[in-house]
Amino acid sequence: MQISIACDHAGFELKEAIKAFLQEKSISIEDFGAYSVAPVDYVDPGLAASKNVVSGKSDFGILICGTGQGMVIIANKVKGIRASLCLTPDFAKLARQHNDANVLVLAGRFLEKALALEIVETFLNEPFSNEERHINRIEKIKLYETR
DSSP states (O other), X not given: OEEEEEEOGGGHHHHHXXXXXXXXXXXXXXXXXXXXXXXXXXXXXXXXXXXHHHXXXXXXXXXXXXXSHHHHHHHTTSTTOOEEEOSSHHHHHHHHHHHOOOEEEEETTTOOHHHHHHHHHHHHHOOOOOOHHHHHHHHHHHHHHTO
């Protein structure tokens, strides 16, 4: 599995914890920044990581900013991305099952490390349900993106 990960300054510490967690599981990571707590706009690393996911170079993306709101907005501007801001493992489970989300967004200022790691674990291990109603919804999204 290959993961694209990115953050702004508010998500840096959580990003580093998630990277260590994924590396312990032998999951490959491509880090698009930020690389410190120095202020940086979320837009640039968020777009770079999202583009890497839609290119097929990564299986999933994980984006982190202070509230998660900026990253979820910018990621969903990229055609083919279905980013979901997840604040609980249940959000992550349903984002994968129902929406086939390919980018997980986390709120660096509002999630404790242990909870964030549980959300990441859930997101990466939960399959898409492949139920007809969910497939139909994803197909409608894809159709809209072609317009």
